[in-house]
Amino acid sequence: ETGVTQTxxxxxxxxxxxxxxxxxxxxxHNAMYWYKQSAKKPLELMFVYNFKExxxxxxxxxxxxxECPNSSHLFLHLHxxxxxxxxxxxxxxxxxxxxxxxxxxxxxxxxxxxxL
Amino acid sequence: GDSVTQMEGPVTxxxxxxxxxxxxxxxxxxxxxxxxxxxxxxxxxxxxKATKADDKGSNKGFEATYRKETTSxxxxxxxxxxxxxxxxxxxxxxxxxxxxxxxxxGTSLLVTP
Numbered sequence: 210e211t212g213v214t215q216t217x218x219x220x221x222x223x224x225x226x227x228x229x230x231x232x233x234x235x236x237x238h239n240a241m242y243w244y245k246q247s248a249k250k251p252l253e254l255m256f257v258y259n260f261k262e263x264x265x266x267x268x269x270x271x272x273x274x275x276e277c278p279n280s281s282h283l284f285l286h287l288h289x290x291x292x293x294x295x296x297x298x299x300x301x302x303x304x305x306x307x308x309x310x311x312x313x314x315x316x317x318x319x320x321x322x323x324x325l
Numbered sequence: 326g327d328s329v330t331q332m333e334g335p336v337t338x339x340x341x342x343x344x345x346x347x348x349x350x351x352x353x354x355x356x357x358x359x360x361x362x363x364x365x366x367x368x369x370x371x372x373x374k375a376t377k378a379d380d381k382g383s384n385k386g387f388e389a390t391y392r393k394e395t396t397s398x399x400x401x402x403x404x405x406x407x408x409x410x411x412x413x414x415x416x417x418x419x420x421x422x423x424x425x426x427x428x429x430x431g432t433s434l435l436v437t438p
Contacts, residue, residue, distance in 0.1 A: 213368065251329070252369075252414070252428040265425065299368055309357060309418035309426050316368030 212236040213317035215300050221323045222290065230285040230320045232300030240306040241283040242314065243275060246297040258283060259306035290324045297321050327352045331415045331429035338405055338436050346400040346432045348389075348415035356419040358382075358391055358398040359426065363412045372400075372413070405436045 213234045222228050234241065243255040257265035258277040272294075274286040283300055297319040303312040332347045350356065357376045361369040373382030378393035387402045398415060415429040 249430060251430050252426075254425050257425075267425075301368070307424055308420065309359070309424055312424070313371050314369075314426065316370070318366060318368045 213300060213302055213315050215298075215317040215320050217320060218318065219321045219323075221325065222287070223325050224290060224292070226290075227286070227288040229287065230298055230300075230322075232283040232285075232317055234281055234283075234300075234302040234315070234317075236302060236315060238302040238304050238315070239280055240303045240312070241277060241280070242301040242303075243283065243285055244299040244301065244316075246299055246319065248296075252299070256285075257306060264306055287322075290322075292324050295322055295324045327356065327417060327419050327427050329415050329417055329427055329429035331413075331432050334412075334431070334433035336432060336434045338434070340407055340436055340438055341404045342436075344400070344402040344405045344409075344434070346413055346415075346434070348398045348400065348429060350396050350398065350415075350417050352396075352417055352419045354419045356417040358389070359416040359418070360387070360389055360398070360400050361414040361416060361428075363414065363431070365411070369414060405434075407436045407438055410434055410436045 216231045240259045245253045255269045256275045261277045276284040299319045300317040301314040303314045328351045359374045360372040362372045363369045373384040375382040375391035381390045389400045412431045412433050414431045416426045
């Protein structure tokens, strides 16, 4: 039973649509993350929030807009996406934003996004 | 920059066979090393980790030893089970690049009865 849930699990959208991905963690963690998992490529860290403040933005295009209203919830707002944005989007959380050796990241099951 | 290279899959083994998945890394500092596993339809789970040279991480029968001299962190299991079928990711975290995890591309393992 994972402590990190993501909705929806699958999403198909057109390039002109606006949609949002939701992540919720029930672990009492302070840091939350968005990753992109594409076929044949390593996981790419997109954003990091620590205590609701964005601490990392790895040169992600502005068509991806994160929102962290509280330490338990993280959203990824999507607009005017491209077909190459089709991927599995994974959310994760950890106790704090610090050395990974002390802060295990717990992952959700992901949202499979297809952009037509 | 930091990077992780792991063997391409898929790897197909019979039940009770010996497993090795190779992982090598490049890092400017002294990284911590991890193996994550992703079962079908699920997110990644930490399988084991090692934080300094010669450390051995172990969990659920899997082992990996941090080899600084060969910059490697190969994953091994003596006798695989069908339930071990999953994708395995090697990753590192290096203080010089912040606290982020750098992942390899993943190796798919299929264990047949």
